[in-house]
Amino acid sequence: MRPKQPIGQLKALFAEQVYPDQLGRYSRHKLAELAATHGTPTLIIDRDVLTEQYQSLQAALPGVNMRYAIKALPHPAVIEHLHHLGCGFDLATSGEIQRLQQLGIDAKQTIHTHPIKKDAEIRQAIDFGCRLFVVDNSHELAKFVPHKDRVELLLRVNFRHQDAVVDLSRKFGCELTHIPNLIEQAQQAGIRIVGLSFHVGSQVPAPVAHVNAIEQCIDVFNSLPQVDWRVLDIGGGFPIAYNGPALDIVDFCAPIHAALQQVDPDIELLAEPGRFIAGPSAIQLLSVVGKAQRGAHTWYYLDDGVYGTFSGMLYDHARYPITPLAQHDMTQGLKPSVLAGPTCDSIDVIADDMVLPDLAVGDYLVATQVGAYTLASATDFNLYPKAKVLCLNGQLMAQ
Numbered sequence: 550m551r552p553k554q555p556i557g558q559l560k561a562l563f564a565e566q567v568y569p570d571q572l573g574r575y576s577r578h579k580l581a582e583l584a585a586t587h588g589t590p591t592l593i594i595d596r597d598v599l600t601e602q603y604q605s606l607q608a609a610l611p612g613v614n615m616r617y618a619i620k621a622l623p624h625p626a627v628i629e630h631l632h633h634l635g636c637g638f639d640l641a642t643s644g645e646i647q648r649l650q651q652l653g654i655d656a657k658q659t660i661h662t663h664p665i666k667k668d669a670e671i672r673q674a675i676d677f678g679c680r681l682f683v684v685d686n687s688h689e690l691a692k693f694v695p696h697k698d699r700v701e702l703l704l705r706v707n708f709r710h711q712d713a714v715v716d717l718s719r720k721f722g723c724e725l726t727h728i729p730n731l732i733e734q735a736q737q738a739g740i741r742i743v744g745l746s747f748h749v750g751s752q753v754p755a756p757v758a759h760v761n762a763i764e765q766c767i768d769v770f771n772s773l774p775q776v777d778w779r780v781l782d783i784g785g786g787f788p789i790a791y792n793g794p795a796l797d798i799v800d801f802c803a804p805i806h807a808a809l810q811q812v813d814p815d816i817e818l819l820a821e822p823g824r825f826i827a828g829p830s831a832i833q834l835l836s837v838v839g840k841a842q843r844g845a846h847t848w849y850y851l852d853d854g855v856y857g858t859f860s861g862m863l864y865d866h867a868r869y870p871i872t873p874l875a876q877h878d879m880t881q882g883l884k885p886s887v888l889a890g891p892t893c894d895s896i897d898v899i900a901d902d903m904v905l906p907d908l909a910v911g912d913y914l915v916a917t918q919v920g921a922y923t924l925a926s927a928t929d930f931n932l933y934p935k936a937k938v939l940c941l942n943g944q945l946m947a948q
């Protein structure tokens with residue numbers, strides 16, 4: 550339990566960080582219509598936002614070829630739309646390959662980024678047409694001996710950002726000092742290593758880790774000139790604003806762009822954004838199913854929670870902005886409130902520190918920034934179905 554706070558403090562926190570203009574760009578009226586028509590819980594993906602996110606990142610990193618990390622939000626409509634925009638794909642599993650195949654998308658602009666895989670998965674990816682793979686150790690390198698004429702490999706190097714919300718370098722990536730041995734092993738086996746990749750961690754607060762990693766990759770390129778270096782893949786990690794002020798991706802990427810200017814212009818640059826593209830593209834409509842007064846708190850039981858779209862609270866350490874759909878008087882009648890998910894498990898609470906106006910059973914709420922690592926990791930625990938998905942093209946916006 551968190552320590553009890555005076556309501557004034559909670560209200561200040563709440564008013565500043567969560568409530569006021571979170572829905573500013575959306576039309577509350579249109580959202581209410583959708584909730585009434587389609588029911589809740591409904592996740593709404595806006596293709597226009599996907600376009601905006603993709604194009605703004607591409608503009609902030611000119612010369613870098615984007616490979617959307619499918620795992621963030623593998624919905625077919627998202628993949629199809631990004632393909633239509635010219636974006637390639639970072640895939641990691643045979644399931645993700647099947648999804649591309651079902652959509653008729655070929656392997657031309659794909660990279661298989663999982664450092665650890667079964668031989669059958671390697672074969673499936675090669676059959677699909679994927680030619681660029683990632684390894685980070687000698688056991689994995691050995692798996693490519695039978696496929697050496699059909700693949701090119703990147704070595705994934707471990708550069709970790711100590712402040713990343715999600716650390717991806719604990720589990721994958723070789724040390725810089727191991728690179729010469731891996732290169733030697735590959736050369737002896739006749740396997741082509743053509744580049745380096747890294748992932749500094751997801752939702753990093755600053756670009757410093759990307760910049761350091763790029764500089765160290767350049768040092769590796771220079772120190773091993775006998776290798777035919779052709780690719781540098783800077784991974785993902787690009788952050789979005791969950792609560793607090795919006796983040797300017799141009800500012801975030803400027804130092805990364807500057808560091809990339811030092812890379813040999815013949816080396817192809819790749820990035821693997823997941824969260825940045827998918828996160829802002831979806832919002833979710835929920836309903837109040839039940840209500841109870843427990844001690845000082847009003848508990849609202851919603852129709853989705855941490856076993857569903859809000860699974861990212863556990864797996865991704867995220868907290869999503871959530872707010873009542875109807876406009877309320879925020880100057881009076883506010884109460885300390887808890888928002889709970891529908892399941893019978895007590896961990897299923899999505900906010901235990903909110904100050905809310907009095908809501909009624911049947912009222913709608915809206916959660917924003919719920920596109921990345923949300924539906925992708927949702928379960929049907931208690932056999933509650935996952936949120937229904939709607940795809941629109943900007944029709945939610947106020948203008």
Ligand SMILES: *Cc1c(COP(=O)(O)O)cnc(C)c1O
Pocket residue numbers: 618620621639662663717748750751752784785786787821822823824825
């Ligand atoms: C998950 C993942 C990404 C996407 O990371 P974001 O921080 O969401 O941009 C990119 N590359 C690899 C290898 C990943 O595992």
